[in-house]
Amino acid sequence: MVNHTEELLPPTPGQRVSKFLSRKDVRQTFILGAFFTIVFVVLGIWVYPHWMPNVLSKEMQADEDIMIWFTVISAPIAGVILAIAMESFLNMHRGDTPPEDGIAMRTHTPVVIIWSSVSVLFIILALVWGMVSMNTDAVKAATDAPNALVVDVTGSQWAWSFNYPAQNITTHTLNLPVDRPVTFNIISADVNHSFWPVQLGVKVDANRLTTTVIHTTPDKIGVLDVKCAELCGLYHAYMETSGQVESTTDFNNWVSSIQAQGGTQ
Amino acid sequence: MTTLSHAPVSTRPIPNPKRSLITRLNMGTGIIVGAIFCWGTYYAMRAGRDMTDSHNVNKVLLASMLMWSFGFLVGIGALIGPFRWLIGKDLTAEEQLYLAGDGQGVKRYFKYCTDHKVVGIQYLVGVMTMLGVGGTMAMMIRTNLATPGSHLVTPNVYNSLVGLHGITMIIAMIIVATGPFGNYIMPIMIGARDMAFPRLNALSWWVLFTAIPVLCSAWFLGGIPTGWTAYAPLSDQAGPGMNAFLATIIIFAVSTAVAGMNITTTVIAMRAKGMKWNRVPIFVVGATISVALAIPAFPTFMLAMIQTGMDRTIATGFYDANVGGSGWLYANLFWIMGHPEVYVILIPGVAALMEIAPVFVRKPLFSYNAAIAGFAGIAGLSVLVWAHHMYMSGWMPSLNGPFMITTEFISVPTGLLFLVLVGTLWRGRPWMKLPMLSVYAFLWNFLIGGITGVYLSDVPADNYLHGSMFVTAHFHYTLMGAAFTGAMAGLVYWFPKMTGRMLNERAGYIAFWLIQIGFNVLFLGMFMAGAQGQPRRVADYAFVYEHSNMISTAGAYSVGIGMITLLWAVVHSWRNGKIAPMNPWGAKTLEWTVPYPVPLENFDVEPIITSDPYGYGKAAN
Numbered sequence: 001m002v003n004h005t006e007e008l009l010p011p012t013p014g015q016r017v018s019k020f021l022s023r024k025d026v027r028q029t030f031i032l033g034a035f036f037t038i039v040f041v042v043l044g045i046w047v048y049p050h051w052m053p054n055v056l057s058k059e060m061q062a063d064e065d066i067m068i069w070f071t072v073i074s075a076p077i078a079g080v081i082l083a084i085a086m087e088s089f090l091n092m093h094r095g096d097t098p099p100e101d102g103i104a105m106r107t108h109t110p111v112v113i114i115w116s117s118v119s120v121l122f123i124i125l126a127l128v129w130g131m132v133s134m135n136t137d138a139v140k141a142a143t144d145a146p147n148a149l150v151v152d153v154t155g156s157q158w159a160w161s162f163n164y165p166a167q168n169i170t171t172h173t174l175n176l177p178v179d180r181p182v183t184f185n186i187i188s189a190d191v192n193h194s195f196w197p198v199q200l201g202v203k204v205d206a207n208r209l210t211t212t213v214i215h216t217t218p219d220k221i222g223v224l225d226v227k228c229a230e231l232c233g234l235y236h237a238y239m240e241t242s243g244q245v246e247s248t249t250d251f252n253n254w255v256s257s258i259q260a261q262g263g264t265q
Numbered sequence: 266m267t268t269l270s271h272a273p274v275s276t277r278p279i280p281n282p283k284r285s286l287i288t289r290l291n292m293g294t295g296i297i298v299g300a301i302f303c304w305g306t307y308y309a310m311r312a313g314r315d316m317t318d319s320h321n322v323n324k325v326l327l328a329s330m331l332m333w334s335f336g337f338l339v340g341i342g343a344l345i346g347p348f349r350w351l352i353g354k355d356l357t358a359e360e361q362l363y364l365a366g367d368g369q370g371v372k373r374y375f376k377y378c379t380d381h382k383v384v385g386i387q388y389l390v391g392v393m394t395m396l397g398v399g400g401t402m403a404m405m406i407r408t409n410l411a412t413p414g415s416h417l418v419t420p421n422v423y424n425s426l427v428g429l430h431g432i433t434m435i436i437a438m439i440i441v442a443t444g445p446f447g448n449y450i451m452p453i454m455i456g457a458r459d460m461a462f463p464r465l466n467a468l469s470w471w472v473l474f475t476a477i478p479v480l481c482s483a484w485f486l487g488g489i490p491t492g493w494t495a496y497a498p499l500s501d502q503a504g505p506g507m508n509a510f511l512a513t514i515i516i517f518a519v520s521t522a523v524a525g526m527n528i529t530t531t532v533i534a535m536r537a538k539g540m541k542w543n544r545v546p547i548f549v550v551g552a553t554i555s556v557a558l559a560i561p562a563f564p565t566f567m568l569a570m571i572q573t574g575m576d577r578t579i580a581t582g583f584y585d586a587n588v589g590g591s592g593w594l595y596a597n598l599f600w601i602m603g604h605p606e607v608y609v610i611l612i613p614g615v616a617a618l619m620e621i622a623p624v625f626v627r628k629p630l631f632s633y634n635a636a637i638a639g640f641a642g643i644a645g646l647s648v649l650v651w652a653h654h655m656y657m658s659g660w661m662p663s664l665n666g667p668f669m670i671t672t673e674f675i676s677v678p679t680g681l682l683f684l685v686l687v688g689t690l691w692r693g694r695p696w697m698k699l700p701m702l703s704v705y706a707f708l709w710n711f712l713i714g715g716i717t718g719v720y721l722s723d724v725p726a727d728n729y730l731h732g733s734m735f736v737t738a739h740f741h742y743t744l745m746g747a748a749f750t751g752a753m754a755g756l757v758y759w760f761p762k763m764t765g766r767m768l769n770e771r772a773g774y775i776a777f778w779l780i781q782i783g784f785n786v787l788f789l790g791m792f793m794a795g796a797q798g799q800p801r802r803v804a805d806y807a808f809v810y811e812h813s814n815m816i817s818t819a820g821a822y823s824v825g826i827g828m829i830t831l832l833w834a835v836v837h838s839w840r841n842g843k844i845a846p847m848n849p850w851g852a853k854t855l856e857w858t859v860p861y862p863v864p865l866e867n868f869d870v871e872p873i874i875t876s877d878p879y880g881y882g883k884a885a886n
Contacts, residue, residue, distance in 0.1 A: 025692060051796040052729075063729035067720050067796075074716045077680075081687055085708045088626070088690040092697040098851045099627060102693045104882030107632040112684065119680035123673045130669055130723040137725065186659075191499040192592055194657060194732050198798040201729050205658045207593075208498060208586040212659030225807075229657075229732030229800045231427075231492045233499060234420050237803035 029087045036086075037079030044071025053199050056220045056245050058140075060201025062133050070126060077122065141215035144181030148215065151176075153186045155193030155206035158235035160226055169258045171265040174226050174243030177251035181217045193239065194230035199223075205230055218245040287342055287360055292375040295341030299475065302336025303329045323508055323577040326486070330512035334475040341377045341471055346464055365463065367865055377471060379463035382863055385449025386763065387470050389756075392444055393832070395437035395477070400828055402430035407787075407821035410814050415805040423804035425488025425506070432493040432510065433480065436517055438744055439559070439606065440473070440524075441752040442613035447528055447552045450759050453856040454546050456537025456874065458866040461530040469524035476516040483509035492802055494603075497584030497595040501576050508577070511570045518567035525556040525563075537855070539874035546854050546878050547636055548755075551616020554640045555609050558647065562605040569598035593660040600651035608647045610744055612640055614751025615682050615711075618704050621758050622689045624852040625701035629879040631688025635681045642678025646671055656724050657731040665724045672722035679715060683708070698850070699773045703754030706781045710746025714739060717792070735795025738788040746784060753780075753831070760835075761849050765861035766842030772834035776827045783823025790816030853878040 011019065020026055048067045055061050093099035151174070152163040163170045174197060176182055186195045188206035195214075196203045199222060204212045224243035228236060246254070258265055307329040314321045338344060349355050356364070366373030366380045373383050406426050409417040418426065452460055460466045483489055486506040491499045500507055532553045536545065573595070575581040582588035584595045623630045630636065649671040656665050686708060695701050717739040720726045730736060760768045794813035799806050806814065848857035855872055 048796060051793055053798050059725075059728065062725050066723055066726040070720055070723070070726075071716065074719065078712055078716065081683055081708060081712055084687040084691055085705055088693050088695055089697075089705055091694050093694050094697055098625070098696045099694045101882045102626060102628040104629055104880075105631065105688075105692070106629045106879075107634070108688070111688070112632055112635050112681075115680065115684045116677065119677050123676055126719060126723065127670060127673050130673075130725060131666060133725040134666065191502060192496055192658075196732070196800070203657050203728050203731055207659055210586065210659065225798065227798070227800050231424070231490075231494075231496070231499070231802045233490050233502070234424065236424070237415070237420065237800075237805045240807075 025087060025091075028090075029083045032086050033076075033079040033083035035079075036082040037075045040075035040078050041072050044068050044075065053225070054220070054222050055201070056199040056218050056222050056224070057201055057216045058219060059137060059216050060199060062137070063201040066129065066133065069129070073122065073125065077118070137215075140217070141181075141183075144215060144217060145183060148181040148183040149177065150183050150185065153184050153195050153206065154189055155186070155195060155228065155232075155239075156189035157191065157233055158228070158239040160195070160228075160239070160241050164255070167255045167259070169255060169263045169265075171258060172241055173265065174224055174241065175251060175254050176218050176224070176243065176245050177248045178218055178221050178245050180248070181215060184214050184216075186212045186214070191232050192230050193228045193232050196227045196229040197243070198225040198227060199245075203229060221245050221247065285360060285363075287345060287356075287363060290340065290342035290345075290377065291372070292341060295337040295339075295471070298340025299333045299335075299337030302339070303333035306332040319505075320578055320580060322505055323574070324579075326505055326508040327512055327574055327578060330479045330482070330509060331515065333479065334472065334512075334516050337475045338468075338471060343377055343464075343468055343471060364467075365459075365865060377467050379459070379467050380865065381448050381452050381460045381463065381466055382763075384466050384470050385445050385447075387474075388440060388444030388448055389763070391470070391474065391477070392437050392441050393835070395433055396441070396828075397832070399430050399433035399437055400825065402426050402433065404821060404825050406430060407818045409804065410806070411818040412815070413806055413808055413811055418804070420804045421488060421490065424490045424492070424802070425484065427802050428489040428492045428495075428510070429480070429483060432513065434744075435493060435606070435610075436473075436476070436480075436513075438610045438748060438752075439521070441610075441749065442617055442755055443524070443528065443552050443556055444470075445763070446548070446617065446755050446759055447556070447613070449763055450856050451528070451549055451552055452531060452535070453762075453859060453863065453867050454549055454854050455532060455535065455540060456855050456868065456872045457531060457535040458868065458871075460527050461535055462527045465523050465527045469520045469527065472516060472523065473520040476513045476520070479509050479516065480513040483507075483513075494599060495570075495573065496599075497573060497576070497590075497592045498586070500573050500595075501585060508574075511574045511577075514570040515567055515574075518563040518570075521556075521559050521563045525560040528556045529553055529560070537872045537874050541874075543633065544874055544877040546620055547630060547633065548613070548616045548620035550637060551619070551640055552613045554644050555612040555616075558605050558612075558644045559609045561648070562602045562609065565598050566602035566606075569595055569602070572598075593655070593658065596655055596658060596660065597651070600654045601648075603654065604651045605644075605647045607740070607744065608643050610748045612643065614748035614755075615707070616640070617751045617755035617758070618707050619682075619685060619689075620854070621700045621754055622686060622704050623879050623881055624758075624850050625696045625698060625704075626689055626693035627696070627881045628689055628693050629881055631685050631691070633877065633879070635688075636685045639678040639681035639685065642681070643675060646675045646678065650675060653722055653727075656727050669722060669724050673719065676715065676719060683711075698757075699768070699770065699777060700754040700758040700850075702774075702777055703750050703757075706777075707747055707750045707754075710742050710750060710781075710784070714742030714746055717742065730795065732800055733795040734791050734799045734801050737801045738791035738795055741784075741788050741791070746788070750781075753777075756835070758850065759856070760838070761845030762856055762859075762861060762863070764839045764842070765845055766838050767845045767849060769834045769838045769842060772830055772837070776831035776834060779823050779827030779830060781827075783820045783825075783827055785820070787817050787820030787824060790814070790820060853880060 048064055052064055150165055154161050162174050186204055186206045188208050193206040195206055200216045202214045202216045204214045222245055226241045228239035310325045346356055364379045366378040366383050409415055483506040486509055487504040488506045489510050490503050572583040576583055582590045584590045584592050652668045653672045721730055757768050790813050794810050797810055799810045847860055859867055
């Protein structure tokens, strides 16, 4: 006996959802999606701290956090895309003639709306995160400025030099005391360079005749690499130097030793 | 349903322009006249000038290079038409038919030929040559970077390799889909008999052709030390090779403008009867949006280069801070071109894959409107994002926030492109041929490229990542992983229509996997180097980056072998491949309704369009 009444009634949304979820391809897609999401989350959390150099400042920590969390947040989106792709890939047809036609689904308005809304939300989240982080940096820089250590950085083809006006010394290595804010004033003697103290997570171009300023506070002791991140001609690759974030005592000793040499390293 | 609107081509009078000058001109005469113009200018300008002054050297070289280009166009007969207009006439019908290459066999590929199919093949061979040259440079770069110590080349050669690899690939990738397929396939797809301006079409190719020797000459003039971005003041300081770079861009910008206008006009004005805007194949829409975006972008680049040229020849100092100029002016002009330009490259590749996916999944394209919205949204936003390349330049930190907003919002239309492709795959049973495989490669590569793009658009993260290998890996994922994959799929897909033969499948699969796996190893390794803190464009690096660079180089060799395999497959199949049926993929677009060789004016009978070309599938259960 066939129950005609039941067949003629349109399915309720609940029935449609449960019918959708009971389909084999849908369940497989969900499993694949969960798998890819987990892979991306694990990669994001593991890869960047593993690859990136020592974190010697809050700015660097913020940079690394953004890379980790943006990967984690985008993991479900990547999961959906890769799951659908993988599901259809596994369902492939091989041979020299095309398979028979699939369903004639030209669009699905709710899906388009949901997809667009989710991507807008994702972007707003990323934007707010970025803006807040930028603002934190800016506020911190402004508060710290009065008691900051000032270092005037000059980039020239192909070396960095650092002038500490308060200490009256000029050096080729960048030594900084821990937990004291630093203000870098950067300028170029010739072409564009880009001042990049790698472990501090800040960077700005050195331009001819215009000073650019960046702020940071080293909060851990460790070795610093200073590189040039803007192609500046022949020996760009070798335009690098090193330095230290060290205790205040060590820093003062270092300053005194340079001063004893006549103020230049 | 179709109607007869023109007599078939074959009944037209056979031309006999034997005695006319037009028949004697070809690529050879172009090169001879171009060389005469070039060397004539060189010796005429050298006379009496103090050639120890670099300004004079720059003047002479720039003028000689531009005169080469002009001379070539005179020599190949590009100016015969405009000259006739000057004396109040035009080409005769016979001459026009001759210019279209009627009955000239292989010779027409070396002439100023107005047939869009000939121009398409010329672009295809040109693009493959450029990709080969640029790829060889990439292999040299990766070989040099395999181990620390820069053993292969000197820093000067390395910097030139980086710059010339960059600009060669950028030029090749801009035309990689719109050149061959936009010219050969697109007019047939919309049911047109030729492009709107056939002579401009030939002009766009031959102008581009003249840029190739100019760019090559950079190598012999001491190379370029600036990378393809050619930032001032480094470019002011650079040696004579820089002139070749400037001249190349100026010439290329002319070619792009001409081609862009031509393709846009053709699509707007010459679609077949009944091909309403919602029935236009998606590749045509993508190619049109791409070239329309190039029309405002490239003049900015040309202007930036003209100003660099003026700084270098007559010391105007636009970009020289010492006399009141600003390098930031250059950076702005460059990136106002530079960011739309990456979408000029990307969109046709994606559009080709959107054209391919429905054919092989045998389902309609999912949400045609979302695809259009995606392309249009990207094109619209892309002109407002340029300064994200300058977050760390110090130009205007207060604008970093606004540019971050526009940049991140471009992910929304980009997300729609993903939706269209995965929606087309959804519940499908894909016919796993080579073009279809590229759709999957694209989804993976562009996903990685897209997510890393979001980090880079974020100002605090860019503090760390700007100018590092991470950026290099990111844009290779989008330009090579996405756009090149799309173009390669297009090549395999349209190969039967362009050559009459099927591409060798086995070699194609081998090439595909070597390229795609190698590509991912190469650039995932480069992401690692970037995250570790290796700056980009360095000839040498510290030992900490040893492993990531070795991984990259290993991947690069796989890509290299894959590319050679692909080249072999193309050349071999072109000559000896299996003869292709008229519609090997069972597609519904118009290009598969014409035979090979495609007749001179494509359609004996003008087609009439009654639906879009995605009418696959049966009703859903």
